[in-house]
Amino acid sequence: MGVVTFLSAKGSPGVTTTALLAAALWPRPALLLEADPAGGDVAARVSAPGGGLPDTSRGLLPLLSAARRGLDTAAVLDQAQPVAGGSRVVLGLTGPEQASAAGRGWTALAAAVGGFCGGSAPGASDVLVDAGRVGAAPVHLDLLRTSDLVVLLVRADAAAVLHARDRLRLLGTALRRPDGPAPRTGVVVVGGPGRSARDEACTLDVLRAAGTRVQDLGRLPHDPAGAGVFAGAPVARPERTALVRAGRTLVARLAADLVSDLPTGRSAA
Ligand SMILES: Nc1ncnc2c1ncn2[C@@H]1O[C@H](COP(=O)(O)OP(=O)(O)OP(=O)(O)O)[C@@H](O)[C@H]1O
Numbered sequence: 001m002g003v004v005t006f007l008s009a010k011g012s013p014g015v016t017t018t019a020l021l022a023a024a025l026w027p028r029p030a031l032l033l034e035a036d037p038a039g040g041d042v043a044a045r046v047s048a049p050g051g052g053l054p055d056t057s058r059g060l061l062p063l064l065s066a067a068r069r070g071l072d073t074a075a076v077l078d079q080a081q082p083v084a085g086g087s088r089v090v091l092g093l094t095g096p097e098q099a100s101a102a103g104r105g106w107t108a109l110a111a112a113v114g115g116f117c118g119g120s121a122p123g124a125s126d127v128l129v130d131a132g133r134v135g136a137a138p139v140h141l142d143l144l145r146t147s148d149l150v151v152l153l154v155r156a157d158a159a160a161v162l163h164a165r166d167r168l169r170l171l172g173t174a175l176r177r178p179d180g181p182a183p184r185t186g187v188v189v190v191g192g193p194g195r196s197a198r199d200e201a202c203t204l205d206v207l208r209a210a211g212t213r214v215q216d217l218g219r220l221p222h223d224p225a226g227a228g229v230f231a232g233a234p235v236a237r238p239e240r241t242a243l244v245r246a247g248r249t250l251v252a253r254l255a256a257d258l259v260s261d262l263p264t265g266r267s268a269a
């Protein structure tokens with residue numbers, strides 16, 4: 001079991017959509033932890049299993065509020081809830097004020113999430129983290145460092161690629177752990193309107209030419225209909241949308257990657 005963190009540089013290339021997509025298709029038990037310091041969107045995008053609203057009294061805020069007493073995997077699972085479609089989610093914060101107020105709570109959360117690695121925790125799960133847009137001095141840096149795999153989403157357009165390139169450079173240093181190597185980092189290129197496969201391939205070339213060590217984890221298409229599935233829109237035959245079909249390939253790769261190449265000191269369940 002392990003931790004995959006989805007994040008972006010400047011722009012909104014679909015981090016939450018991709019995290020929801022991954023949670024829906026993940027081949028093993030998984031928990032989606034919505035940990036975007038800018039605030040969460042998942043509560044507005046998912047329903048309770050029988051329909052209706054999810055329970056917004058549970059989620060990341062009570063977890064971070066209890067952090068002074070220490071957190072473990074059971075505390076994280078206590079704040080998770082099943083949602084329609086079969087995923088389990090820990091709903092995010094309402095906004096950046098809550099994220100700043102949590103202070104050292106983020107470090108306690110990172111330690112608890114690290115407890116899911118190795119598969120010995122009760123209710124063992126892979127943890128899929130929506131870390132939102134990551135800028136300078138992220139409040140949740142410890143959580144990012146706890147990840148086995150960090151997935152940067154980038155749109156295939158010039159401005160987004162330049163921002164992603166700078167962020168990858170800085171993350172290369174910031175993610176280093178005091179006790180070991182940094183998490184592995186990869187890129188998923190998300191298509192944009194009018195963008196070709198050539199633009200997408202070019203994105204990776206630009207990132208690599210800049211000397212950033214980056215694993216090519218795959219592509220997701222620009223597909224408003226498919227994205228609607230993860231925005232609460234009624235979509236007929238969601239499994240047939242281009243986004244969900246591409247998502248299956250991506251998720252199979254991420255899930256396999258997680259167990260095949262865990263960093264030293266961690267073992268696959
Ligand atoms: N692959 C995609 N194709 C088409 N539209 C998409 C795709 N992914 C996301 N979107 C749409 O883009 C918008 C932003 O998506 P999302 O909220 O997932 O991005 P984000 O990176 O999490 O943004 P934020 O920074 O606001 O948290 C939404 O309207 C979503 O439906």
Ligand SMILES: [Mg+2]
Nearest residue numbers: 015016036041
């Ligand atoms: Mg988001």
